[in-house]
Amino acid sequence: MPLPDRSALDLLSGDAQTFHHKVWASRVHVHHTDPTELVGLLSLQDVDRLLTSSALRTPALRLAQDGSVIPPSRFTRHATMSGTAVTGLVDGRKVLDLFDGGATVVLQGLHRYHPPLTRLVRRLELELGHPCQANAYLTPPGAQGFARHSDSHDVFVFQTHGHKQWEVVEPDSSGFPDGPAREVLLEPGLSMYLPTGTPHAARSQEVTSLHVTLGINRVSLRELLRSLATRALADERYDVPLPSGWVDDPSLLAAALGEPLAALADSLAALDTTAVADARADAFLSDRSPVLDGGLVDRVALSALSDDTRVERRPTAACVLRPGPERLTVHLGDRSLRMPLRLTPVMEHVRDTPAFAVADLEPWLDASSRLVVVRRLVREGLLRIVP
The missing domain is CATH 2.60.120.650 (Cupin)
Structure with a gap:
């Protein structure tokens, strides 16, 4: 069902x-x-x-x-x-x-x-x-x-x-x-x-x-903060060993901690929270396991693809668009595609239209180009061919 x-x-x-x-x-x-x-x-x-x-x-x-x-x-x-x-x-x-x-x-x-x-x-x-x-x-x-x-x-x-x-x-x-x-x-x-x-x-x-x-399996703020701290701690400045003799004189360790703790705090405070959130979302939208039911039938049917062929969004795939300065990134859930920015209106149509004919892409692509784009999106698992 x-x-x-x-x-x-x-x-x-x-x-x-x-x-x-x-x-x-x-x-x-x-x-x-x-x-x-x-x-x-x-x-x-x-x-x-x-x-x-x-x-x-x-x-x-x-x-x-x-x-x-x-x-x-x-x-x-x-x-x-x-x-x-x-x-x-x-x-x-x-x-x-x-x-x-x-x-x-x-x-x-x-x-x-x-x-x-x-x-x-x-x-x-x-x-x-x-x-x-x-x-x-x-x-x-x-x-x-x-x-x-x-x-x-x-x-x-x-x-x-x-x-x-x-x-x-x-x-x-x-x-x-x-x-x-x-x-x-x-x-x-x-x-x-x-x-x-x-x-x-x-x-x-x-x-x-x-x-x-x-x-x-909810992900907590603690897990995210731990990963950010781990990334900051990869800096070689934190490879310095604890001071010799600190067990007998703990004040040696207390003094040595001041500068590294301040540096770590500065590194975390300098993070761009918007960039962190965007990167986390991008990672989530590209590392799910693939779901390609019907993929073999679609590959076989690609040889007969034409303007009259109807395609539809695969219900298990995401379609999240992230325009960048030079390329358009399309997150599918299990992977990400890099596409020319000029294809943004095409991909917006794909994202917003559950099913359409290949010919419906005519406002943006010529006959040959729209077949190329649809073939790729079928192979990538975003679209499937309607029987």
């Missing part, structure tokens, strides 16, 4: 702006929406196919029961491919038997191989500016996969089959998670956001439960 044509935060929280300004990293938030929009992202049938008709390998899948992780040897097998041993293959029959016995099935890293969640996670990453991931939990009736715990990252959770009773400990007025336990019945059409460190536990009821957890 394609992701609805709206922001991931609107889908998961109800209103992206409210989430950014009033919810993010501060409080639990519950949102009700159309069940079909969430169920279509990972159905019970999807999980059935992954478990029984694909070649999943650990650690893409793990199992847990009564708060403990089940050893992979109990649900994996070995095989050979062209004479080469393949280990860690998930044995669908063993997984189903353990599930029947009360084990929770955990599908890990679904954003890497399940396209609907890949699209959702990519959109969520771009809206938040933090790396995200997707796991799913299939729990048999009346079972609890994990005891009460807290995660080291923020999460969105939403139900796609059955329902599950959650116990969530909300922060008190001081921000510490010591408030009263809140009972939330998670069912299709309901999503819930939990900030880092929120204690929670979940138990399925009288039916099988399937829910998706979107983990948000």
Whole structure:
């Protein structure tokens, strides 16, 4: 099922702006929406196919029961491919038997191989500016996969089959998670956001439960400041050893610290915060792993590209334009392109138009040039050819 044509935060929280300004990293938030929009992202049938008709390998899948992780040897097998041993293959029959016995099935890293969640996670990453991931939990009736715990990252959770009773400990007025336990019945059409460190536990009821957890690996100011300080400390002036004899006379070290500390403070104070933020954004927009579903079909179809060919923006790609003094930089999410500045209006059209015919670029490019540009953008993964 394609992701609805709206922001991931609107889908998961109800209103992206409210989430950014009033919810993010501060409080639990519950949102009700159309069940079909969430169920279509990972159905019970999807999980059935992954478990029984694909070649999943650990650690893409793990199992847990009564708060403990089940050893992979109990649900994996070995095989050979062209004479080469393949280990860690998930044995669908063993997984189903353990599930029947009360084990929770955990599908890990679904954003890497399940396209609907890949699209959702990519959109969520771009809206938040933090790396995200997707796991799913299939729990048999009346079972609890994990005891009460807290995660080291923020999460969105939403139900796609059955329902599950959650116990969530909300922060008190001081921000510490010591408030009263809140009972939330998670069912299709309901999503819930939990900030880092929120204690929670979940138990399925009288039916099988399937829910998706979107983990948000948020980057802190401490991490950014540490990287800036590390860069400043690369200056060779800081290679000077501590003074000899400082253990017996700590005042020697105290005196030696004054000038380097002042120099470090000056180096950090001199940083252009706008340039730091721009560089951080550029790095984020160019180092995500590539998502090129349909890329082979597109490459084959390029030989027949013409003015009548329709193309569309690949939903997993970013298209952020950074005009410079001499070149236009186009960030695609997994890489960056350097293009002539004269192509800026062309790329603005590509950015702002979800789908168009090659001939629509005629205001800016002649027939030969527009074919060249579109071919490149297809090869780079920004555009795909509409069948």
